Amino acid sequence: MNTKRPLLPALRWCGSCVLLLGCWAVWIALAVLLVTQVWVATHRELTVPAFALRSLERRLADSQITARFGRALFDPKGHVMIEQVQLFSPPHAHPIITIRAAYARVDLAALLIGRLRLRELRLTGVDLFVPAMLSPSGTDDAVVSDLDGVFRLGRSTYDVALCTFRLDGIPITATGRIDLPPRARPSASATPMLDLIMRRYLAGGRRLAALRPVLDQREGVRIDLRFTPADEQGATVRAELFADSFHGLGPLRTTRARALAVFPLLGSAAEPVRLQVAADAVAWEGRAAARQVSVDLTGSLIPDRFVLAPNAARLVASGGEAMGVRFEAPSLEADLAHFPRVQGDLRIRAAGSDLALTGEADLGSRQGAVAVDGAIAPPVLAIAHQLGVATAGRVRLGAPALVHARAAFDPGWKPARAEGDVAVRHAVAQEVTIDAASGHVVYAGGRVDVTDLHLLAGGNEARGSYTMKVATREFRFLLTGRLRPHDIAPWFKESWTRFWEHFDFAAAAPAADVDIAGRWRDYTRTRVFCFADAERPGIRGVAFDHVRATLFVRPYFYQVLAFEAQQAGRSARGSFTLAYDRARMTYRSLDFDVDSGLALDEWARLYGPRGASLVAPYRLAAPPDVRATGRLDGPGSPVGPHARADVVLVSNGPLTVYGFPLDSARVTAFYRDGRLDLANAVVGFAGGTATGRAGFDGLPQAGTLAFETHLLGADLARAVGAVDAFESANARAPAATDRTKAGFLRRTVGGRLDVSLTAQGRYREPYSFHGQGAVSVAGRNLGEIQLLGLLSELLSRTLLNFTSLRLDSARADFRLEGEKIAFANVRISGPGSVIDARGDYRLSSRTLDFKAKVFPLHQTKFVLTDALGALLSPLSSVLELKLTGPLAKPSWAFVFGPTNLLRSLKRPAEEPPGAQPPAKAPPVPPTAPAP
Numbered sequence: 001m002n003t004k005r006p007l008l009p010a011l012r013w014c015g016s017c018v019l020l021l022g023c024w025a026v027w028i029a030l031a032v033l034l035v036t037q038v039w040v041a042t043h044r045e046l047t048v049p050a051f052a053l054r055s056l057e058r059r060l061a062d063s064q065i066t067a068r069f070g071r072a073l074f075d076p077k078g079h080v081m082i083e084q085v086q087l088f089s090p091p092h093a094h095p096i097i098t099i100r101a102a103y104a105r106v107d108l109a110a111l112l113i114g115r116l117r118l119r120e121l122r123l124t125g126v127d128l129f130v131p132a133m134l135s136p137s138g139t140d141d142a143v144v145s146d147l148d149g150v151f152r153l154g155r156s157t158y159d160v161a162l163c164t165f166r167l168d169g170i171p172i173t174a175t176g177r178i179d180l181p182p183r184a185r186p187s188a189s190a191t192p193m194l195d196l197i198m199r200r201y202l203a204g205g206r207r208l209a210a211l212r213p214v215l216d217q218r219e220g221v222r223i224d225l226r227f228t229p230a231d232e233q234g235a236t237v238r239a240e241l242f243a244d245s246f247h248g249l250g251p252l253r254t255t256r257a258r259a260l261a262v263f264p265l266l267g268s269a270a271e272p273v274r275l276q277v278a279a280d281a282v283a284w285e286g287r288a289a290a291r292q293v294s295v296d297l298t299g300s301l302i303p304d305r306f307v308l309a310p311n312a313a314r315l316v317a318s319g320g321e322a323m324g325v326r327f328e329a330p331s332l333e334a335d336l337a338h339f340p341r342v343q344g345d346l347r348i349r350a351a352g353s354d355l356a357l358t359g360e361a362d363l364g365s366r367q368g369a370v371a372v373d374g375a376i377a378p379p380v381l382a383i384a385h386q387l388g389v390a391t392a393g394r395v396r397l398g399a400p401a402l403v404h405a406r407a408a409f410d411p412g413w414k415p416a417r418a419e420g421d422v423a424v425r426h427a428v429a430q431e432v433t434i435d436a437a438s439g440h441v442v443y444a445g446g447r448v449d450v451t452d453l454h455l456l457a458g459g460n461e462a463r464g465s466y467t468m469k470v471a472t473r474e475f476r477f478l479l480t481g482r483l484r485p486h487d488i489a490p491w492f493k494e495s496w497t498r499f500w501e502h503f504d505f506a507a508a509a510p511a512a513d514v515d516i517a518g519r520w521r522d523y524t525r526t527r528v529f530c531f532a533d534a535e536r537p538g539i540r541g542v543a544f545d546h547v548r549a550t551l552f553v554r555p556y557f558y559q560v561l562a563f564e565a566q567q568a569g570r571s572a573r574g575s576f577t578l579a580y581d582r583a584r585m586t587y588r589s590l591d592f593d594v595d596s597g598l599a600l601d602e603w604a605r606l607y608g609p610r611g612a613s614l615v616a617p618y619r620l621a622a623p624p625d626v627r628a629t630g631r632l633d634g635p636g637s638p639v640g641p642h643a644r645a646d647v648v649l650v651s652n653g654p655l656t657v658y659g660f661p662l663d664s665a666r667v668t669a670f671y672r673d674g675r676l677d678l679a680n681a682v683v684g685f686a687g688g689t690a691t692g693r694a695g696f697d698g699l700p701q702a703g704t705l706a707f708e709t710h711l712l713g714a715d716l717a718r719a720v721g722a723v724d725a726f727e728s729a730n731a732r733a734p735a736a737t738d739r740t741k742a743g744f745l746r747r748t749v750g751g752r753l754d755v756s757l758t759a760q761g762r763y764r765e766p767y768s769f770h771g772q773g774a775v776s777v778a779g780r781n782l783g784e785i786q787l788l789g790l791l792s793e794l795l796s797r798t799l800l801n802f803t804s805l806r807l808d809s810a811r812a813d814f815r816l817e818g819e820k821i822a823f824a825n826v827r828i829s830g831p832g833s834v835i836d837a838r839g840d841y842r843l844s845s846r847t848l849d850f851k852a853k854v855f856p857l858h859q860t861k862f863v864l865t866d867a868l869g870a871l872l873s874p875l876s877s878v879l880e881l882k883l884t885g886p887l888a889k890p891s892w893a894f895v896f897g898p899t900n901l902l903r904s905l906k907r908p909a910e911e912p913p914g915a916q917p918p919a920k921a922p923p924v925p926p927t928a929p930a931p
Contacts, residue, residue, distance in 0.1 A: 065089055080104045092131040094140050100125025121151045126165070143168055156180045160227060167223070176227025178235040178265065220244025233264030233271065233303065251287075256280040263301050270300040270309065282317075290320035290330070299336065310336035325351050325379035340364040351377035353400040361409075369408040372420070375400035398426030405441065418443040431490035433457060439466070446470045453479070459509045460484055468520075477516040482509035492526060492555075498580070499558050504538030510547075528553040542605045543567070556580035565598070570623050572596035581636025588636035592628065599623040622653035630671070645671040659729050661722045663687065674699045678707075686722055688714030688753065696763060705763035709756070716751025716777055751779030759816050767819035767844060777810040807833060819844045826850075839883065848890055850883035 070084030085099035103122040126147035129140045149163030156179060163174040221243040227235040239261045247253035257279040264271045275297040283289040294317070299310035315332040327350040334344040340363035347356045353375035361368025378397035405420020423438040439453040450466040462481035468474065485500040510532040518526030530551040537547050549563035557579050564573040574594035581588045596603065600620055604611035630645030647669040655662050663684030670677045676696035683690040692709030759771025807830035815822045819842060826837040839850025885891040 068095075080106050094129065094131060096129055096131070098125075098127045098129070099123055118153050121153060122149070123151075124148045149174075156182075157229070170221050170223060172223040172225060174225035174227065176225070176235060177229050178227050179229040179231070180234055181232050181266065219246070221246065227265065230264060232267060234266035235264075236262065237265050238262050251285040253283045253285075254279045254281070255283070264303045267303045270302050272298070273301040273308065274298050288320065288322035290317040292318035297336075310339050312336055322350075323379075323382070325377070325382070327351070351379045351400075353377040353380070355380075365411045366413050367409050367411045369406065371406040373404050375402055395424075395430075396428040397424065398428070399424075401425075401427070407443075415443060432488050443470075455479075455481075457487055458484070460487055461509075462514075464514075473520040473522075474525075475516075475518060475520060477514065479512075479514045479516070481512065483512050483514065484509045492523065492528075492553075496553070499553065499578075502540045504541075505534060506538070507536035508534070510534035510537065524555050526555060540606050542602050556582050567598055567602065570597040570599075572598045579636075581634075584636045586636045587634040589634060590632040592630060594626070594628045596626045596628070597623055600626075617658040618655065620651055620653065620655040622651070624652060624655075624665075625650040642673050643671060644673070645669075647671070660726050661685075671699075674703065681709075683709075685711060686714040686716075686718035686753065688712055688719075690714075690755075703763065704760060705769075706760040708758045711753065711755040714753040714755070716753045716779060719753050751777055753777055757816070761818075769816055770818065771816045772814065773816065774813050775811070779808060807835070823850070826852075837883070841887075846887045848883050848885060848887060851880065851895065852883060853880050 066088040068086040068088070069082050072080070072082045080103070082102045082104075083100070085097075085102055086095040087097040088094075089096045101124050104118045105120040106118055126144075126149075127142045128144035128147070129142050132140050145166050147163070147165035149165075150161040151163070152159035152161060158178045158180070160174055160176050160178065165172055221241065223242075224240045226238040228238070230236050241257070241259040243254065243257045245253065245255055246257055257277065259275065259277045261273065261275045263273040275295075277295040277297075279293045281289060281291055282293045293315070296314045297310060298312050299308055301308050313332075313334045313336055315330075317330050319326065319328045320330070321327070327348050330346070330348040332344060332346045334342055336342050341360065342363060343360040345356070345358045347354070349355075355372070355374035355376065357370055357372050359368060359370030376397070377400045381395065381397050381401070402423040403420060405418060405422070407418035408416045410416040419440075419442045421438070421440050423436075424434065425436050427434045427437065434455060434457045436456040437454065439450040442449045442451070446469060448466075448468040448470065453462075453464050453466055455462045460481070460483045462479040462483055464477065464479035464481075466478075467476050484505045485496070485503065486505070489497045489500065511534075512530055512532040515529040516526070528551065530553070532547075532549050532551065534547045537544055539547075544565050544567050546566040547563065550561040552559040552561060559577040560575050562573070562575055564571060572594060574592065574596070576590065576592040576594070578590050579588040580586070600615050600618060600623070601612070603626075604615040607614070627648040628645060630643070632644075633639055633642040635641060647667075649665065649667045649669070651662075651665045653664070655665060663686070665684070666682040667678055668680045670679065674697065676699055678694040681692055681694065688711050690709050690711040692707060694705060694707035694709075696705050697703050754776045755773065756775075757771060757773035759769045759773070761769030807828050809830070810826070810828040812823050812826040815824070821841045821843065823837070823839055823841070826835075826839075828835040828837070834855040835852050836855070837850050837852035839848065841848055880895040882893050882895055883890055884893075
C-alpha cells in the first residue's frame with residue numbers, strides 16, 4: 001500500500017497554515033507598530049514606562065542608593081528626561097546628590113526587551129552634599145554645586161564631552177575620557193561609575209568641606225581637568241589651577257599663581273605623582289615678599305584612597321624682600337620620602353651675604369636639628385629682633401657675622417642643644433662698640449656657655465668666657481685682658497659711669513681680670529669683681545705712674561678691696577668703700593683705710609675741689625707719710641651726715657702751716673663730726689722740738705681751737721726770724737729792715753729758746769686766742785741784742801757809766817689776751833746784772849710797753865763785787881726804765897728824770913737794814929709732752 005501520497009498533502013497543508021499564521025502575525029505586528037508610531041508621532045512627550053523606572057531603581061539599589069524621581073518623560077527619538085532626582089545613601093536621611101534635570105539617550109532595542117541602557121547623559125543643576133554628620137559645620141553642605149555636563153557612555157568607557165561645576169564656588173572645567181578597568185566594575189553593581197563617585201565623594205567630601213575656609217580666600221581662581229584613558233588607572237588626570245590671587249594659607253598671599261598636577265584616577269597601588277606650582281609673587285602679611293616663586297613636589301599617590309606620600313620638594317625664587325632686607329635666589333630642597341620626617345637644605349643670599357641651612361625634622365613629634373653655615377648680614381639680625389628674639393635687639397652688626405653652628409630640638413620644638421662658632425666684626429652690643437668678637441657657643445640644659453671668647457674694642461682686648469641661664473637670664477662674664485671701664489659703661493647704667501668718670505686711662509688700657517655676674521634686664525643684680533693694673537692712669541687730674549686695685553662693684557656700691565698707687569718713687573696703698581643713695585643721687589657712706597707716702601696736695605686733688613682748700617694752708621717740702629682710716633656718712637645715710645677719721649701724719653722734711661715754718665711734724669689726729677683732736681703731736685721748730693696736743697671744735701666752719709704746746713731747745717735766732725717772716729708775710733705789722741734783721745740775728749746766734757703755751761680761741765682769728773704760758777731764753781750774747789744793747793747805751797750815759805750788760809738767760813711768764821701778750825714777770829740775768837721787767841706786747845702793731853729795773857753788779861761770786869752791789873742796791877729805783885715803741889725800733893727811757901734823782905737816792909735809805917734785791921726766779925723746768 002502506498003502510504004507516502006496522503007502524507008505529502010498533509011505536510012503541505014500544515015506548512016501553508018504555518019505560513020498563513022506567520023503572515024498574519026507580521027501584519028498584525030506591523031499594524032500595531034503603525035498604530036504605535038502614529039500615536040507616538042501625535043505625542044511629543046511620553047511617560048517612561050513603569051517597568052523602565054523600576055529597572056533603574058533596581059540598578060541603583062544594587063549600588064546601595066535609593067532614588068526619588070520627579071517627572072520622567074521620553075520622546076520618540078529615544079531621549080529620556082528625568083526631573084528632580086534625589087539620590088540617598090543609607091543611613092543618611094537627606095539626599096547626597098540632587099539633580100534638577102537629567103537628559104539621557106537610551107538604547108531603544110534594549111529598552112524593548114526591558115533593559116535600560118544609556119548611550120548619552122546630560123546633567124544640569126547637580127549638587128553634591130556632605131551629610132550633616134560628616135560636615136564640620138553640622139549642616140548639609142553642598143561642596144560641589146551647579147554641575148552641568150555631557151557624558152557619552154559605553155560599556156566601560158565614559159567620554160566626558162564637557163563638564164563644568166563649582167567646588168565651593170571655584171569654577172572647574174573637565175573634559176576627556178575614562179576607561180573603567182575590570183577591577184573597578186563590581187559584578188554586583190549595575191552602575192559602576194556612580195558607585196565610584198559615591199565612594200570617592202563620601203570619603204573626600206568631608207575633607208573638601210573642611211577646606212572651605214581656605215578655599216574662600218581667593219580671587220579669580222579656576223581649575224581645568226583633562227582625562228586621558230589609562231588601562232589600569234581608568235584615566236590619567238591632568239589638573240591645572242589658575243588664580244589671580246589666593247591668601248588662604250595663613251598669612252601667605254599669592255598673586256597670579258599657576259599649579260599643575262598629573263596623577264592617576266584609579267588604582268590601589270602607589271603611583272608617582274608630580275605637583276608644580278608657580279607664582280609671580282608670594283607675600284607674607286607685609287613682612288616678606290618673593291618674586292617668581294616655583295615649587296616642584298614629587299611623590300606617590302594611592303588613587304583609591306587619595307593618600308599622597310610626598311617624596312621630594314624643591315622651591316626656588318628669583319628674589320624678594322623680608323622686613324626691608326633684600327634677598328636673592330633662595331633655594332630650598334627637601335627630602336620628604338619618610339614624611340613626616342623631612343630633611344632640607346636652604347641656601348639664600350641675603351643683603352649680600354650667603355647663608356646655608358641644612359636640617360632634619362620630625363613634623364609629627366615636632367623635633368629635629370638644623371645646621372647653619374655662612375654669614376648673617378646686619379639686616380638679617382634686625383629681622384630676628386622683629387620676630388621676637390630679644391637678644392638680637394641688643395646687638396647691631398656693622399659687617400656680616402660668620403656662623404658655623406648646629407642646633408637640636410626636643411619634641412614640641414623645645415631647644416635641646418646648640419653648638420657653634422661665631423665671629424663678629426664691627427658690631428655694637430648695647431651701645432658698646434666692638435671691633436671684633438669671636439667665641440664657641442654651647443646651649444644645653446637651659447644654659448648658654450661661650451668659651452674661647454675674644455673681644456676687641458678700640459684699645460681694649462679681652463679673652464674669657466660667658467655663661468647665662470636662659471630661664472632666669474642670670475649671666476656671668478670671666479674676662480682677662482686690657483679694658484677701659486668707660487668703654488663698657490652702657491652695660492652698667494649710670495652708676496658705673498658715676499664711679500669711673502674721674503678716671504683717665506688715655507695712656508693705656510689697664511690690664512684686668514674681671515668677673516661680672518648679674519641678671520639681664522635687672523641691673524640691680526649686677527656684681528663686678530675686678531683686678532686692674534694700670535700704667536700711667538689719671539685720677540681726678542692726678543697722674544700716677546702705676547696703679548693696681550682689686551674692686552667689687554654693684555649698682556651704687558663701690559668697694560676697692562685693695563689698691564696700690566705709685567707716683568715719682570712714692571706709693572700709697574689701702575682700701576675704701578663708697579655707697580650711694582640712688583633715690584637722692586648722693587653718697588650714703590665712704591669707708592677708707594689708706595697708708596700713703598704721696599704728696600699732700602695730690603691727695604687733695606683726689607678728694608675733689610674742696611680738697612684743695614683743705615690743704616691749702618699746708619705746704620710740705622717732701623711728701624709725708626700718712627695713715628688714715630675712717631668713715632664718712634653722707635646726706636643719703638639713714639643716720640644722717642657724720643664723719644669719723646683717724647690720721648697719723650709724719651712729715652719727711654720742712655713744712656709750713658698757714659705760712660708758719662716748721663722743721664718737721666708727727667701728728668696723730670682724731671676727727672669726730674666737726675671735732676678734731678690732735679694728740680701726741682711732735683713738731684720741729686727752729687731746731688727745737690714742740691710737743692703737745694690740740695682740739696678743734698665746730699669744723700669746718702669758724703670753730704674754736706684749744707691747744708697746749710711745749711717747745712724745747714729752739715734756736716733763738718731762727719725762731720725770731722721765723723716769727724718775723726711769718727708776721728711780715730701776713731702783713732700784720734711793718735717788717736724789720738734787712739739791716740736791722742741781720743744785726744739782730746747775728747747777736748742772737750747761739751741762743752736757746754723754750755716756750756710753754758696753753759690757749760684757746762677761734763682758729764681763723766689769730767687775735768681771738770686767750771691763754772697763758774712761759775718762755776725762757778739762754779745765750780751768752782743776750783746783752784748784745786739790739787733791744788738790750790740800747791739799754792746798755794742808755795746806762796753808759798749815767799753817772800755810773802755802765803759800759804755793757806752781760807746777760808745770758810731770760811725767763812718770763814705771760815698771758816695771751818687776744819692781740820696782747822701780757823708779761824707779768826720777766827727776768828733777764830747774767831754774770832753781772834739782772835733785769836726785772838713787766839709789760840705788754842701788742843701783736844697787731846708789734847709795739848712794746850714795758851717797765852724794767854736794772855740791778856747792776858748782781859749775781860757775781862767775787863766778794864768785793866757783791867759788797868759793791870749791795871752798796872749800789874738803792875740805785876735800782878733810780879735805774880727803773882720804760883721800754884716803748886715798735887719792736888723794730890724800741891725806745892728806752894728812765895722813769896725818773898734828774899729832778900727826782902735825790903729823791904730816788906734817798907728812798908732806799910729808809911728801807912730797813914738787810915733788805916735784799918728781788919730774789920732770782922727759779923729756772924723754767926722742762927715740761928713733759930702732753931699725752
